Amino acid sequence: MSNDTPSSNPHPQAMRAWVYTSTRGGIEKNLQLTNDAPLPFHPPLPNDAILVKVHYSSLNPADYKFPELGLAMRALVPTPASPGMDFSGVVAQLGDAVNSNFRIGDKVFGRIAPNRHGTLGEYVSARLDGCAAVPAGLSLKDASCIGTAAQTAYQCIAPNVKPGDKIFVNGGSGGTGTFGIQIAKALGCHVTATCSAKNAELCRSLGADEIIDYTTENVSQVLKAKGQVYQLVVDNVGTPTDLHRVADHFLLPDGKFVQIGGEFSVANVTTVLSRQFLPSFLGGGKRKWQYLITNNTHADLEQIAKWMSEGKVKAVIDEVFQYEDVPKAFEKLRKGRTKGKIVIESST
Numbered sequence: 001m002s003n004d005t006p007s008s009n010p011h012p013q014a015m016r017a018w019v020y021t022s023t024r025g026g027i028e029k030n031l032q033l034t035n036d037a038p039l040p041f042h043p044p045l046p047n048d049a050i051l052v053k054v055h056y057s058s059l060n061p062a063d064y065k066f067p068e069l070g071l072a073m074r075a076l077v078p079t080p081a082s083p084g085m086d087f088s089g090v091v092a093q094l095g096d097a098v099n100s101n102f103r104i105g106d107k108v109f110g111r112i113a114p115n116r117h118g119t120l121g122e123y124v125s126a127r128l129d130g131c132a133a134v135p136a137g138l139s140l141k142d143a144s145c146i147g148t149a150a151q152t153a154y155q156c157i158a159p160n161v162k163p164g165d166k167i168f169v170n171g172g173s174g175g176t177g178t179f180g181i182q183i184a185k186a187l188g189c190h191v192t193a194t195c196s197a198k199n200a201e202l203c204r205s206l207g208a209d210e211i212i213d214y215t216t217e218n219v220s221q222v223l224k225a226k227g228q229v230y231q232l233v234v235d236n237v238g239t240p241t242d243l244h245r246v247a248d249h250f251l252l253p254d255g256k257f258v259q260i261g262g263e264f265s266v267a268n269v270t271t272v273l274s275r276q277f278l279p280s281f282l283g284g285g286k287r288k289w290q291y292l293i294t295n296n297t298h299a300d301l302e303q304i305a306k307w308m309s310e311g312k313v314k315a316v317i318d319e320v321f322q323y324e325d326v327p328k329a330f331e332k333l334r335k336g337r338t339k340g341k342i343v344i345e346s347s348t
């Protein structure tokens with residue numbers, strides 16, 4: 001079981017980690033648990049690094065999509081490598097130049113960029129932009145869900161809305177969607193979300209005002225029938241593929257379409273690029289469109305954690321897997337049916 005005490009070994013030489021050298025047949029078939037993985041830095045700890053002993057991590061689709069990109073990704077992240085971006089845990093060491101009030105043993109959470117030493121290792125080396133204190137009233141387990149899903153949802157929504165605006169969240173029941181609905185409500189917006197009937201009650205309980213069942217309704221047609229009422233669309237899914245092309249029917253003239261979701265394929269990249277660059281008569285959309293890539297931001301992590309400690313936003317956790325069951329967690333994640341987040345508990 002995880003506990004919230006500081007590491008008993010503040011200067012480890014090697015660590016436990018789930019690592020892969022190949023992703024053939026899926027990362028979950030290749031992950032191996034080792035007790036002898038290298039630390040995420042060559043001692044001494046870099047000046048700007050925060051070494052965190054991981055207590056919980058949460059998974060994101062990118063944790064298998066990026067490694068499975070093959071050679072292109074291998075150039076950026078050489079193997080053997082450990083996947084995972086999101087973490088919560090306790091500070092084990094602090095770089096000399098870390099400009100924060102952190103102390104050894106403090107509870108922290110956050111997100112690291114994909115690299116060889118992911119959050120499915122015993123320790124991660126974080127930077128202050130991707131790390132924040134866990135406030136009173138927020139558990140380490142819930143805090144581990146914030147890094148990618150909540151931060152992405154926040155960055156899609158917060159800069160683009162004001163209280164009273166209507167927002168459409170395509171895909172309300174997954175990791176990004178469950179946070180997105182709640183963040184939009186915390187910012188005073190009216191929320192329409194898509195989900196399947198089995199997840200409608202979940203999305204309503206998180207604050208969604210209107211639900212569109214994507215399994216029985218034509219999402220684009222339903223939205224078109226509403227007229228130009230939305231200030232923002234956040235697309236966590238990437239389908240229906242005509243959603244941006246017809247968005248001028250339901251987005252206000254100064255409204256914005258922010259996309260994060262979609263499959264990593266040549267066809268999808270082509271569609272995405274056409275949205276950005278083609279005029280509407282050649283298949284591009286008429287409304288402003290952005291593909292958002294999550295950018296670790298300390299202030300955003302702090303704001304989300306504050307809302308969570310106040311009870312305004314909560315982590316929806318589909319399942320907590322023990323550390324030994326990481327491959328099973330990836331199997332579940334890959335099915336694409338997760339309600340909220342999948343969490344891994346490290347047995348420290």
Ligand SMILES: NC(=O)c1ccc[n+]([C@@H]2O[C@H](COP(=O)([O-])OP(=O)(O)OC[C@H]3O[C@@H](n4cnc5c(N)ncnc54)[C@H](OP(=O)(O)O)[C@@H]3O)[C@@H](O)[C@H]2O)c1
Pocket residue numbers: 060061062065148149152170171172173174175176177194195196197199214236237239259260261262263292293294333336337338339340
């Ligand atoms: N650009 C970035 O920086 C960034 C950051 C984070 C995530 N992403 C991407 O965003 C996407 C979503 O991430 P996530 O973490 O939310 O994934 P996730 O948690 O795995 O999403 C699963 C959820 O999606 C729902 N869903 C599946 N197909 C749907 C559809 N056609 N319409 C509506 N809902 C649907 C499923 O509900 P049902 O069971 O009812 O189908 C399930 O609840 C992924 O493609 C991910 O790679 C990108």
